[in-house]
Amino acid sequence: MLREFAPPELYIHPVDHYSNSASSAPFVLHRSNQGCQSNVSSQIVCTSSLSWIPPQSTNLTEKTLLPTSFREAYGQYKYLIEEEVSDLPSKFQNIVEQYLLCKDLETHAEAYCIVCGIGLDLYNYIGSQLITILSEYGNVLEATRLFYRLHDPDAFAWGAFISGYTSNGQENLAINLYYQMIQTNVEPNSHIFRVVLKACANALALLDGWEIHSHIIFSDRDSNIFVCSALLDMYMKCHRLEDARGVFEDMPEHDSVTWSTLLAGYASQDLGHEVLDLFCQMKKGGISPTPVTFISVLKACSSISSLEEGQITHSSLIEHGYEDNIYLGNSLIDMYSKCGLFEHAQIVFNRLHVRDVGSWNAMIGSCALHGRLDEGIYLFEKMQDEGVKPMIITYVNVLKAIADGAALDVGRTVHSSAIMDGIESDVFVGSMLVHVYVHCGSLEEAYAIFNNIPSPNAVTWGTIICGYAEHGLGTEALLLSKKMQENGVEIDQGLLVAVLKASESSSCLTQGQSFHALAVEWDMQHDELVGNALISMYATCGNLDDAINLFNKRPHRSTMAWNALISGLASQSPDYVHGREALTAFWQMIQVVQPNEITYMSILKVCSNLCALNQGNMIHAHLIEGGLRWELKVGNALIAMYLKCGNLEYASCVANTLPSWDIVTFNTVIEGFGRSGLVKQALHLFDEMLRNNIEPNDSTFISILSACSHDGLVEKGHEFFELMKLHGIGPKIDHYDLMVDLIGRAGYLNEAEDFLETMPLTTDFVGWMAMLTHCNRLVNVDIGRRSFSVLVKMDPSNASSYVLMSNLYADAGMLEDAEKLDNIRKSTNGAIKKPGKAFIEIGNKVHEFSVGCRGQDLSGPVYAKLQELRSQLKQNGYKPHINMAQGRSSKEEESMLWEHCEKIAIAFGLINTAEGSTLRVSKNLRVCSDCHDATKAISKVEKREIFIVDTYRVHHFVGGQCSCQDCY
């Protein structure tokens, strides 16, 4: 296939051409570090008007004798013409050659003009060299013009031309030129083959590579060591190990370069062991390694994380006297870093006599890998102080460190310096910036960056979609996923993981299934990460069968796969639908693989949700048994679990053994104390936290505000609400909702309503629900009605607002209104009450109960116990909370109350545990007022301590009283 190429230009007389080229400066430079092209053109202009001084010497055969200026040489040339010396161009050629060998811009420019001026550029040899030089300066256009002025380009000229296109990133045009050359009957020589194979290697043009390989065999040059090296390299770059190996085996001899080419190929495909094997063979064959060989060997050591091999290689390269090679220094930094020895990387870096940008990149990359944010930033600044300009990869590395350290402020600083360098919209830098802002929780800034990247790739899309999904903005994540598909982004594994997370985060099974189909279409469903994301998505979206099916089909079940299953099952909060399955899976998992901190965090969360203290205890014991020094995160999860189960002693035991407390520890304990009604202690901890110089974050204020709310501390709540602003934290909707709850709980309904209506954010369902709850409690029909109408507009399908309002009417004696509302709920909008569920752990088993326990295999004794309690409690002053609105008899109503899942769970617990032992029940909704009163009475009659943990707080019942003091 030949493509139309630029037609040859007409031959222009040298003198005419001279004036032409003077106006169109040929050295339009793209090289970043060479700046002053204005001098060049001015010089070109004055060149033409100079009068030439006759030379001092006419001995032009002396190659070493280089005139001080090219103009002087031109004078010699004129002199030679006058003297009518024969073989003139070849004499002048020597001078041209000398000049072209100098690598400075001004000489080149000057020589170029003069050479063109006298027509020497039309000689193949000089023309070829000029083409090479022009290409080096990135001026492909002028190189092309020059090439087409040549009368009869030879292979050398074609070679220069083809190689110029290759080095300027136009490999496909370069390959076409090769075919064009064959058509003009120029026989390709080994130089041409090398040059065109290089183009194929860069462009990964395997088909052309194969074709050219056949030309090479045909032309009998397949034993040329240079040609074979190029072939080898081409096959390696195209990932054709077999073909490359074939070329290598068939070669008549191997030298250090062919070996290095082979090793580099294996190293680039992360085949570390193969590289090390081949390296041994190479040495056995008596070939001495070069610095380039060592680069591949070091890369191999890091790819197999073998510090031992790395150190052997290090001493070996010192023996060979390559210690000061900068490439090797940089590779050593990388090797030590990837083999886990950050300090060694630092030593190598500090010992480098000369540092290039690669040295800084390797060291900053090492900081990023080892979480050394401060050092990374320091180096990033220092390199610039030393005049080394950061590259894209430098930014990528330093931003990675910043993202891992969630250092928002530093992130912004580096961001602005990326803007100064004009690369903030580069797709690599931009993707990393998106990642930084996502990881720091600033999604607005992340999205702004994302929007600014002209051609986002799969990674960019994946980062922003994951960002939204992981911050609970599933709907937004899904919208972006669809936009991504419309934009026709090429799908990769990471992107599939992202869109599956988006589906998971928005609990959208149908979307998840369609992305599953997409994964199958791209044949990526077997990829480890995609597979795990699928399992997690199905488990989270409640499709247990598919989750387990996919999990069982996995040939190899890694810790990650188990985590996907367990965290998926665990994440069904607040319904805890599959919490019990998650526990089963966990105990199976530890038989076969080692859990990690993610496993423990998910499973401890399950124990918290189910109030499964025994299970939690066993997992704690398992952790201690494993002898692992667990991460703070796991410690925090343990504390949270014990607090949620109402076991403050164990919680404080764990808290006291932690070597240090981080912000999560403080937040967890403050939240837990508040939940258990230990508000004074929670407030005290907040002060303690400040004294420890730990800056509170927005979660801290969630915890502290809800603690205030639990104790009705309105004043304190307002104080904290103002304090958070002083700490630079803008209150979010959750904080406003908590304030509404706090003010309402204290009985100031009007103030609470004012607060809602004047807040600067858009109100949400939670806030108005808090409002209606307190109206209900204080029987305020007026405000209650207004709240209800807002709630119905927001979410007509949510039954909880109807139920609350109906109860409010009933309590206010407005039975007709109550009944009307119930009928509307049942008939028109189909709003369904969320089914209540209660869990109780007996021994090591967690039992689940729902209202009326339909479908539960309950033995007679539980009902017998319920009947017994019913009559016992009545004698002890318990009055059933009968809602008169339902149109049923009070007897029926009372029976229904005794079908509540909390009561069944308690009855089940009472008959299945020893007398006097503590019961712990968890509830997926708030405990109802009737069950609350009944449990108070049960705790007295049965002489039991009972905990009911609901979504709001820990209720601790002892001797007829509850720790919440009926404030719930």
Place this chain on the structure above:
DNA sequence: CTAGGGTTAG
């Protein structure tokens, strides 16, 4: 005419 292989990577 001359020659090849390469560090840092979302």
